Amino acid sequence: MVLAQLGGTISRALQQMSNATIIDEKVLNDCLNEITRALLQSDVQFNLVRDMQKNIKKIVNLDDLAAGHNKRKIIQQAIFNELCKILDPGKPSFTPKKGKTSVIMFVGLQGSGKTTTCTKYAFYHQKKGWKPALVCADTFRAGAFDQLKQNATKAKIPFYGRFSCIPLFVEIDLSCNSYTESDPVRIAVEGVERFKKENCDLIIVDTSGRHKQEAALFEEMRQVSEATKPDLVIFVMDSSIGQAAFDQAQAFKQSVAVGAVIITKMDGHAKGGGALSARAREVEFEQWGRIWSWEKVLVSCISSVASDYGDVHKDDSHNQVAATKSPVIFIGTGEHMDEFEVFDVKPFVSRLLGMGDWSGFMDK
Amino acid sequence: WFSSMFQSIAGKANLQKSDLEPALKALKDGLMTKNVAEEIAEKLCESVAASLEGKRLASFTRISSTVQAAMEEALVRILTPRRSIDILRDVHAAKEQGKPYVVVFVGVNGVGKSTNLAKVAYWLLQHNVNVMMAACDTFRSGAVEQLRTHARRLQIPIFEKGYEKDPAIVAKEAIQEASRNGSDVVLVDTAGRMQDNEPLMRALSKLIYVNSPDLVLFVGEALVGNDAVDQLSKFNQKLGDLSPSPDPRLIDGILLTKFDTIDDKVGAALSMVYISGAPVMFVGCGQSYTDLKKLNVKSIVKTLLK
Ligand SMILES: Nc1nc2c(ncn2[C@@H]2O[C@H](COP(=O)(O)OP(=O)(O)OP(=O)(O)O)[C@@H](O)[C@H]2O)c(=O)[nH]1
Ligand SMILES: Nc1nc2c(ncn2[C@@H]2O[C@H](COP(=O)(O)OP(=O)(O)OP(=O)(O)O)[C@@H](O)[C@H]2O)c(=O)[nH]1
Ligand SMILES: [Mg+2]
Ligand SMILES: [Mg+2]
Numbered sequence: 001m002v003l004a005q006l007g008g009t010i011s012r013a014l015q016q017m018s019n020a021t022i023i024d025e026k027v028l029n030d031c032l033n034e035i036t037r038a039l040l041q042s043d044v045q046f047n048l049v050r051d052m053q054k055n056i057k058k059i060v061n062l063d064d065l066a067a068g069h070n071k072r073k074i075i076q077q078a079i080f081n082e083l084c085k086i087l088d089p090g091k092p093s094f095t096p097k098k099g100k101t102s103v104i105m106f107v108g109l110q111g112s113g114k115t116t117t118c119t120k121y122a123f124y125h126q127k128k129g130w131k132p133a134l135v136c137a138d139t140f141r142a143g144a145f146d147q148l149k150q151n152a153t154k155a156k157i158p159f160y161g162r163f164s165c166i167p168l169f170v171e172i173d174l175s176c177n178s179y180t181e182s183d184p185v186r187i188a189v190e191g192v193e194r195f196k197k198e199n200c201d202l203i204i205v206d207t208s209g210r211h212k213q214e215a216a217l218f219e220e221m222r223q224v225s226e227a228t229k230p231d232l233v234i235f236v237m238d239s240s241i242g243q244a245a246f247d248q249a250q251a252f253k254q255s256v257a258v259g260a261v262i263i264t265k266m267d268g269h270a271k272g273g274g275a276l277s278a279r280a281r282e283v284e285f286e287q288w289g290r291i292w293s294w295e296k297v298l299v300s301c302i303s304s305v306a307s308d309y310g311d312v313h314k315d316d317s318h319n320q321v322a323a324t325k326s327p328v329i330f331i332g333t334g335e336h337m338d339e340f341e342v343f344d345v346k347p348f349v350s351r352l353l354g355m356g357d358w359s360g361f362m363d364k
Numbered sequence: 365w366f367s368s369m370f371q372s373i374a375g376k377a378n379l380q381k382s383d384l385e386p387a388l389k390a391l392k393d394g395l396m397t398k399n400v401a402e403e404i405a406e407k408l409c410e411s412v413a414a415s416l417e418g419k420r421l422a423s424f425t426r427i428s429s430t431v432q433a434a435m436e437e438a439l440v441r442i443l444t445p446r447r448s449i450d451i452l453r454d455v456h457a458a459k460e461q462g463k464p465y466v467v468v469f470v471g472v473n474g475v476g477k478s479t480n481l482a483k484v485a486y487w488l489l490q491h492n493v494n495v496m497m498a499a500c501d502t503f504r505s506g507a508v509e510q511l512r513t514h515a516r517r518l519q520i521p522i523f524e525k526g527y528e529k530d531p532a533i534v535a536k537e538a539i540q541e542a543s544r545n546g547s548d549v550v551l552v553d554t555a556g557r558m559q560d561n562e563p564l565m566r567a568l569s570k571l572i573y574v575n576s577p578d579l580v581l582f583v584g585e586a587l588v589g590n591d592a593v594d595q596l597s598k599f600n601q602k603l604g605d606l607s608p609s610p611d612p613r614l615i616d617g618i619l620l621t622k623f624d625t626i627d628d629k630v631g632a633a634l635s636m637v638y639i640s641g642a643p644v645m646f647v648g649c650g651q652s653y654t655d656l657k658k659l660n661v662k663s664i665v666k667t668l669l670k
Contacts, residue, residue, distance in 0.1 A: 037402070040396055040402050041402040041403070041590055043589035043590050043591075046393070046396060046397040047397075109587065109622075109625065110474075110476070110622060110625070110651070111473075111474030111475060111476060111585070111622075112474065113473075113474060140651075141510070142478075142479075142482075142509075142510045142511075142513035142514055142517075143506040143507070143508075143509040143510025143511075143512075143513055144506065144510075145506075146505070146506040146509035146510070147504070147505045147506025147507075147509075147510070148505075148506070149506075150505035150506055151505045154505075211622075211624070211625040212625075213624055213625060213627070214624075238474065238587070240472070240587075240588050240589065240591035240595075241587050241588065241589060242399040242401075242587060242588055242589020242590065242591075242592075242629070242631070242632065243396075243397060243398070243399035243589060243629045243631070244399065244586075244587050244625065244626045244627070244629045245587075245589075247627065248625070265472075265473060265474075265558070267558055267560075267561070335473065335503075335504070
């Protein structure tokens with residue numbers, strides 16, 4: 001066994017509880033422990049899982065439950081609500097409008113899939129009649145502009161950037177440009193200006209990979225954001241990431257206004273082949289075969305979206321939730337341009353818990 | 365759940381499983397917060413329990429410290445390589461036989477194969493070894509230019525044939541070229557691939573079969589969580605199952621990347637070594653050519669148990 005089949009484990013735990021004749025502290029604990037373990041096996045941040053367990057216990061006060069009430073249903077609903085609370089920011093992300101110029105900036109850790117996802121995002125919109133354009137503001141990684149250029153050319157999408165010049169081996173820095181030539185802020189601004197003039201309605205800015213431990217890299221990201229004033233900043237996250245996800249996601253959010261998340265490399269564990277169309281999704285949820293990848297969605301959603309989950313519970317202010325949480329809008333399911341799917345959280349959680357119809361379980 | 369760690373049962377008779385449980389649970393949770401895969405943390409705790417059960421506790425020792433000591437020992441044992449590979453020595457041995465020493469870098473997408481290949485090239489240059497690069501990622505956009513940039517910066521030769529060529533053939537020609545131009549080492553870059561992608565895994569085992577490299581280096585990022593177990597076990601399994609050879613080559617060593625991005629969450633190192641039995645030969649810890657280190661087992665163990 002590698003990753004536990006999270007969905008299966010959770011619904012099995014709930015089922016076991018349903019089989020118990022009386023529901024006491026022990027039955028509840030067993031059920032919660034089983035769920036906790038499943039979440040931990042899937043890289044959900046440790047403290048978050050602890051918090052969630054505590055919160056559910058707080059909500060489900062066994063003594064307070066009047067006899068005759070359906071305890072199982074109450075517990076099941078509490079679990080569902082907690083999962084949704086973590087995953088659902090309660091407010092949709094900024095959605096660009098066709099025909100009206102929007103600037104979208106992509107950020108994320110090194111190698112998470114930004115450059116690939118930029119093209120997928122552009123291609124997705126282009127097929128729907130948009131006029132996208134790509135700007136390469138990664139002046140650091142060797143071959144970054146070639147990569148974006150080759151992708152954009154394949155998709156027939158206009159692009160802007162500079163070829164990395166190749167200085168001789170003088171400094172040990174891996175950056176392929178001299179300092180003045182490599183100002184990503186300037187290139188980003190130039191690209192955005194150009195495509196605004198050309199009436200593109202979706203201007204996508206790709207940036208270098210970075211991590212929170214290097215303050216200068218975060219400062220550079222802040223500057224690119226300040227100079228290009230993006231309508232939406234998208235945080236791109238690799239679905240195989242472990243316990244470091246939480247701190248990194250939080251740090252990105254603290255430096256720039258992350259408005260949405262895209263999770264990549266979902267194909268790592270996909271059992272069934274083929275991309276899902278948005279339409280086919282309801283059907284696919286029925287097929288447990290996809291759970292490997294759906295499980296990864298849940299996990300990455302939790303890590304990336306819920307960085308303020310604990311705090312939210314402390315003051316329970318939902319406005320703050322909406323301000324700081326960012327929904328997962330797409331998932332990447334392969335290296336090719338069209339391996340990209342829209343993502344919705346609610347039907348996903350209900351399927352995960354083995355509850356057919358989720359609408360009855362939602363907090364009103 | 366922490367307070368249970370400090371229970372002292374000095375004077376009690378032989379250790380029972382139930383005595384150990386609270387301390388083991390705390391230890392397992394601790395390992396998982398450090399990003400050790402759940403499955404691995406569980407197995408480790410089981411083996412520590414088995415080693416302690418029935419033993420007598422020395423008087424005035426806490427269960428928690430006994431368990432901790434046993435775990436420390438287990439961790440050191442796992443992380444200390446059983447077979448050590450001395451690349452420089454092997455390079456010289458190959459040179460004496462008049463053959464270039466070939467290293468193939470493999471791994472899933474975006475983990476840092478190409479970048480760390482460049483760092484290894486730099487490290488070899490520092491040791492006066494003639495290095496050549498082979499651009500055998502013929503799939504991902506910009507991959508060839510990326511490697512070419514590094515080759516130019518390091519002023520070393522590169523063998524490239526553009527895109528959409530069979531990488532196994534490109535590697536073969538590169539090695540022939542290396543024999544001609546007197547390169548001591550050929551570093552073969554390959555495209556990233558998901559461990560479940562059968563056609564791509566088949567292509568990789570073909571590349572390895574056709575070229576019988578001296579070292580198959582698995583590149584994995586320290587950021588990876590539970591997937592580490594799946595990545596390494598599947599790479600080994602597929603390289604074995606899909607190879608035409610009756611005695612297929614598997615992963616020889618691990619290059620652990622992005623170590624600078626994880627603070628104290630160093631658990632991926634343990635998961636990878638535990639599941640594959642292969643040693644961590646290099647640790648990538650930044651985006652400069654010099655950011656390549658050796659694994660410090662002591663400090664990893666210390667961090668894991670902190
Ligand atoms: N299998 C798979 N591979 C992906 C997916 N998205 C991206 N990749 C691959 O992941 C690797 C890294 O992707 P990039 O787009 O270069 O990542 P990046 O974030 O731009 O990297 P840096 O610019 O170096 O930080 C490439 O090999 C991509 O082909 C996905 O959804 N599935
Ligand atoms: N912080 C940090 N970044 C690294 C390290 N090693 C590589 N990177 C970065 O990770 C990103 C991906 O590196 P690549 O070398 O292109 O990865 P790859 O495995 O060759 O990717 P594909 O060929 O697309 O599968 C780049 O932005 C690198 O600069 C490291 O040790 N630390
Ligand atoms: Mg990029
Ligand atoms: Mg590469």
